[in-house]
Amino acid sequence: MRQGQSLVMTPQLQQAIKLLQLSNQELSEFIEAELERNPLLVKVEDEGGSAAAEASDPKSREQLTLDERSGLGEARDQLDAPGEDVFEPGTGSDAALAADARGPSATTDWSGASNGPASEDFDYAANVSGDVTLHEHLHSQLSFAGLSAADRLIAARLIDEMDETGYLRAPLEDVAKALGADIANVEAVLTVCQGFDPTGVMARSVPECLALQLRDRGRLDPAMQAMLDNLHLVARHDMKALMDVCGVDKADIQDMLLELRQLSPKPGAGFSSDTTVAVAPDVYVRELPNGMFAVELNSDNLPRVLMDKAYYAEVTALPMREKEKEFISECAASASWLVKSLDQRARTILKVASEIVRQQDGFFAHGVAHLRPLNLKQVADAIEMHESTVSRVTTNKYMATPRGLFEFKYFFSASIPATGGGEAHSAEAVRHRIKQLIDEEAPEDVLSDDQIVEILTGFGIEIARRTVAKYRESLNIPSSVQRRRMGRAG
Known part of the structure; x- marks a missing residue:
């Protein structure tokens, strides 16, 4: 005999974890299946008629004040629905989900019992039917x-x-x-x-699409480029004019036209369009006239279900066999848990999204060049949740902003320490600085990786030579030796 500790996940806790990482579409499908299975669950279509609801309305909004000098925002949370409790991000603590009889806590950690590590990368192949x-x-x-x-x-x-x-x-x-x-x-x-598969994708015109495919085959010579610039002559079958603009004879023109027919003017035609579903944002980010950011849940895509207490009281008052009582009891517990889990899911998404906006306010105010280094742990520590919980929330969740629609995970990047203990630099900002230095170098004065390290150190960026080499390679920039040879050849 031996004594030990182990973590056991109840079916309800497994369900809560599952709900957290579902997309809006997947969540809607799950809710529809639960409505068919559980007679005590009812779908709320009209928010105004749910005053006696057991579950609280998850719709909430957070106002963030943009402080451009410090880069930090002052936050204030308020719930729009009447009768809701006001919660402050980062003031709670992780607790068991079932411990709160009033409903799930805004900072409950559902992830401690995970069977395996959570991945930050979204697997498209596994999530597309x-x-x-x-x-x-x-x-x-x-x-x-x-x-x-x-x-x-x-x-x-x-x-x-x-x-x-x-x-x-x-x-x-x-x-x-x-x-x-x-x-x-x-x-x-x-x-x-434009280098992605299929070749020719992301072109802005038919000539550019065909040019990308010809370049990939090594066949984009000046004569073929001249033909692409005059596709109207190809459409008119004007062989004489084509020979003049391309500077070749009739036999060459016929060979070039044969090559052209082998290309695809619609590179995306081989892919399915039947399963394409417009991405619905989970949260909206709006900039207010007073310099604040409003972060609010997209309540239109939040399925709201309630437990039908009147029907439950009516059914339990009837004489039933033991198996029927057990079934009704299980349905009641499942319905109550699902309502609380949905509310918790909405609150958790809002808290994570609000912290992302707070951390990346420079992007929303000034653009991509002002993205800060950010990782899951920083967000998790700020809102007092487990890191793997934040990882689940950032998977397949989208944020509609004045700058476009983005997946949560795109706001996370590595950081490079600063010399003298200053504020860290984001990896993408350092990459941009390296590219800028190399673009501005003179052909006779090519910078080595060691020289780039010295220059970056002068800018207050503490970075190793191997990191510079890694970033340079990720930008598809040749080494200093190769660039020097290319300069001599040019």
């Missing part, structure tokens, strides 16, 4: 593109602006303005995205 869409296929390639957190935000926006055929329809100037990014940076990110 049916065929993969083009947008999902491109988003899944972002994590392998070697982009910084700021550039991933730009790339995600560009992908979202793409139509089902694979063409980018939004002007780059509009994307840059919305994100507060430099147009040259947006163009650089677009170049990376």
